[in-house]
Structure formats: C-alpha cells, structure tokens
Amino acid sequence: MxxxxxxxxxxxxxxxxxxxxxxxxxxxxxxxxxxxxxxxxxxxxxxxxxxxxxxxxxxxxxxxxxHAPLRLARRHPPSRHLSARIQPLLDRLAIETGETAALLENHGRQVECRLVALPNAALRHELRPGSQWPLAAGDDPRPELPGGKMLLQTLPSVPGEPKRWLTLSGPSSRLDAHSEAALRAAREELTTKYETEAVT
Known part of the structure; x- marks a missing residue:
C-alpha cells in the first residue's frame, strides 16, 4: 500500500x-x-x-x-537444511583425520567457505565460515596454502544450486592416502543422501 x-x-x-x-x-x-x-x-x-x-x-x-547479505542468507531454510545435513559429517571427518574439514561453495569467480570443522591440533589450517578468496584458473577452488595442501571432492548439485566441494586441508606431510579415502567415503555418503532425498 x-x-x-x-x-x-x-x-x-x-x-x-x-x-x-x-x-x-x-x-x-x-x-x-x-x-x-x-x-x-x-x-x-x-x-x-x-x-x-x-x-x-x-x-x-x-x-x-x-557480509551481511550472506549472513542473512544462511538463515534461509535451504541453508539451514544444508548445515544440518553436512556439519555433522564435517565434524566426524575432522575427528577421524585430524585435519580441517570444510564445505566450499562457488559464487561467480569467488569461493566461499560455507561450513567448517577444525581438528583438535595445534598445527592446522585455520579456516572460518564466510572466508572468501578468488577462484583460481581452471576453476580450482583451493586457496594457496604455503606448507600445506587441500584435498577436495566435488559434490553433486541440482540446477540452480552453486557448485560445492567437500575438502580436507592441513600440513602437506599429514595428508595421505588415509585422508583421501576418508574424504571419498564422506563424499559417497553425501551423494547417497542426495539421491535418497531426490527420490523421496
């Protein structure tokens, strides 16, 4: 009116x-x-x-x-649903591997850390929700980590959703075959959840 x-x-x-x-x-x-x-x-x-x-x-x-629009957007039901579904898995992954587990999301030419679980370790990749950095050449979402590296698995998505990645990051010397296997298993678990929800 x-x-x-x-x-x-x-x-x-x-x-x-x-x-x-x-x-x-x-x-x-x-x-x-x-x-x-x-x-x-x-x-x-x-x-x-x-x-x-x-x-x-x-x-x-x-x-x-x-940052305010992003903060408010996280209160939207789909974002709350995303957090409820993925945060427990990240927490478990961080405990299992001793590394930083995170969910990254693509926004244009920027990458944003949406969710993160930090390990109980003195030497770790300090990553916070809301952190952003430029998308690298070749659409690589990984930031530069001197002395460290980031493993990633691309998550399935539906039309209209941004591209997302499940990641593990930490000192290069600690990320090994066990870390890669744990990350793949987490991705497969989420993929199964996506497919189940799509059917139901």
Missing part, C-alpha cells in the same frame, strides 16, 4: 538490487547508471549500507556486496 512506503528504504533496496549482476564489483558510475540516482545520493545511501556491512568499498573505490 502506498502509505506503507518509505522512500529512503526503497532507494537503499534499489541500490542493493543493482548488485544482482555477474560483475563482482561496481564503480559509482556503474551504480548511478543502474539505479538512475545522482552520485551524491548514491554516496549517502552506500555510506549507510556500508555501516551495516551490506556493501563494502575497496581501496580502488569500487563497491561490492558486504
């Missing part, structure tokens, strides 16, 4: 909608063209959105989405 509209809120939401694009970052001119707003108006709106971490500004002045 017209009387329920708040113009400033609608303008801010219009700015956020402009980020629904294949590009990862935008200049102020890009956003002005997408929204039709003056740059001075945009800067005020972006300043408010940045204070609540809905957007962030890089050192070169380009704008991208902040």
């Amino acid at each position: 017209a009387q329920d509209r708040v113009e400033a809120v609608e303008r801010a939401l219009t700015v956020l909608e402009a980020f629904d694009d294949d590009r990862e970052s935008f200049t102020l001119a890009d956003l002005a063209q997408a929204t039709g707003y003056y740059k001075s108006t945009l800067l005020r709106l972006l300043g408010s959105l940045a204070r609540f971490d809905y957007v962030q500004r890089s050192h070169d002045g380009r704008w991208s989405l902040g």
Whole structure:
C-alpha cells in the first residue's frame, strides 16, 4: 500500500538490487547508471549500507556486496537444511583425520567457505565460515596454502544450486592416502543422501 512506503528504504533496496549482476564489483558510475540516482545520493545511501556491512568499498573505490547479505542468507531454510545435513559429517571427518574439514561453495569467480570443522591440533589450517578468496584458473577452488595442501571432492548439485566441494586441508606431510579415502567415503555418503532425498 502506498502509505506503507518509505522512500529512503526503497532507494537503499534499489541500490542493493543493482548488485544482482555477474560483475563482482561496481564503480559509482556503474551504480548511478543502474539505479538512475545522482552520485551524491548514491554516496549517502552506500555510506549507510556500508555501516551495516551490506556493501563494502575497496581501496580502488569500487563497491561490492558486504557480509551481511550472506549472513542473512544462511538463515534461509535451504541453508539451514544444508548445515544440518553436512556439519555433522564435517565434524566426524575432522575427528577421524585430524585435519580441517570444510564445505566450499562457488559464487561467480569467488569461493566461499560455507561450513567448517577444525581438528583438535595445534598445527592446522585455520579456516572460518564466510572466508572468501578468488577462484583460481581452471576453476580450482583451493586457496594457496604455503606448507600445506587441500584435498577436495566435488559434490553433486541440482540446477540452480552453486557448485560445492567437500575438502580436507592441513600440513602437506599429514595428508595421505588415509585422508583421501576418508574424504571419498564422506563424499559417497553425501551423494547417497542426495539421491535418497531426490527420490523421496
């Protein structure tokens, strides 16, 4: 209803909608063209959105989405379902192997750590949910780990879902055939769950 509209809120939401694009970052001119707003108006709106971490500004002045939209998206039922289904397996995998077990997810040319289980070891790969890094050449989701490495298994997906990987990471000297076998077994377990849910 017209009387329920708040113009400033609608303008801010219009700015956020402009980020629904294949590009990862935008200049102020890009956003002005997408929204039709003056740059001075945009800067005020972006300043408010940045204070609540809905957007962030890089050192070169380009704008991208902040962490708040991702945090809220995790409260969406499909994300909660994903966590309930996979987190226990990651916890078990970390205990069994003594390495960091994680679920990675592809977003454009970025990789995000969605879920993680850390082992009870002093020397380990410190990975946190929400951590992001660029997708490497050849669509390799693994980050650079000096002195360490990451094993990965691609998970099955359905149309509309992002690509996901199950991973184990830690010191290169500790990741062995046992680690690879444990990761494959975890992937097969999840694959069976996917197929069962698809049928039911």
